[in-house]
Amino acid sequence: METKIVLHNSVSLDCSFIGFHPNMDLHYRIVNHYKPNIYLAGSNTARSGIELFGKMLPDETANDTQKPKKDKSLPFWVISDTKGSLKDLLHHYRRLDCCRDLVILASKSTPSDYLKYLDERHYDYIIAGDNFINYKSALKELITKYQSSTIVVDSGSILGYILLNENLIDEISLIVSPEIIGIHSKNLFGELKTKINLSCSHCEKFPDGNIWITYEVKK
Ligand SMILES: NC(=O)c1ccc[n+]([C@@H]2O[C@H](COP(=O)([O-])OP(=O)(O)OC[C@H]3O[C@@H](n4cnc5c(N)ncnc54)[C@H](OP(=O)(O)O)[C@@H]3O)[C@@H](O)[C@H]2O)c1
Structure with a gap:
């Protein structure tokens, strides 16, 4: 069976996954858009x-x-x-x-x-x-x-980078919130061990200034 594994996160403009105000309604609307049969998270989340x-x-x-x-x-x-x-x-x-x-x-x-x-x-x-x-x-x-057929991973940074490091993610879906956290930011991809090449597959701006971007992971 062909299965797509999507890493879905909301982040600040400086890619922090905590310390900002995500649009939770938009976050879950996009989860549902994927119609996942499996929704995966880590224990901390x-x-x-x-x-x-x-x-x-x-x-x-x-x-x-x-x-x-x-x-x-x-x-x-x-x-x-x-x-x-x-x-x-x-x-x-x-x-x-x-x-x-x-x-x-x-x-x-x-x-x-x-x-x-x-x-x-x-x-x-x-x-x-x-x-x-x-x-x-x-x-x-x-x-x-x-x-x-579709798994959406909606977790913090740890589970995300483990799956990326193991080359198990097919698509990255990010909602970018119009905020910069600066010194207190915690980078979603800060622990990645390898460089990952991506191809942008979608970009959409919402009225509140959030932007949804998706990338295919080049394998
Ligand atoms: N911005 C967003 O979109 C978003 C989304 C979801 C969550 N969050 C935030 O993210 C934070 C939690 O994220 P987190 O990064 O701390 O953790 P996490 O991704 O929720 O959980 C880490 C998971 O990784 C596993 N793990 C840890 N080390 C491992 C290893 N070496 N090999 C295999 N598995 C390993 C842990 O397993 P064990 O349980 O077995 O130890 C745990 O289940 C919360 O503050 C939450 O609010 C943000």
Whole structure:
């Protein structure tokens, strides 16, 4: 199966992925434009999302421990979390209307009590890699198991640069916000090990000054 893997981020003009005011409505409209079957994020991103709504986090109920029956056109949300840092928190995401269900990427070093937590709640998981995830094999298994033609990666810089370093990204989608962060900026691509050649495939300006640019990764 031909699968496109898109790295999607909002950034400031100086390419910071934090410390600015992203247009979240536009950010998710563009995620939906790709119609992904898989929406992938790192554990730091998933935790920061929960912290944003922390005080309103509902307690888990018996309903949350069952696999939800939702529209099959919705994407699976996949979170890489080898250390089990989202234990007791996953029901927050399982409840979201836009999430078909969660799939966790784990490794051979993932604590057994986390795997037990996942098993007891019928969360799917994939074990790939000894310590950290081996993304090449994890993505291969995800694509086969969930018949995925489009994967959108919406994460912070770490997961993005790991996938770029491993040549696993086909397209980069950036929403550039009209702000410069300067000295406090954290460059989205600051940890890349290799130079990556791109070909610009789309550029669109929105009334609030945000610009959406997409690039194909030349392989
Ligand atoms: N501007 C945007 O568009 C945007 C989008 C999303 C998030 N964010 C922001 O980004 C921040 C979080 O991003 P982040 O860069 O800290 O982290 P992240 O990309 O969310 O998560 C890092 C992931 O990489 C994995 N990892 C770390 N080292 C690895 C290695 N050597 N090999 C394989 N996998 C490895 C971790 O796995 P383990 O869990 O297994 O350790 C973790 O799942 C938050 O502040 C969030 O708000 C911004």
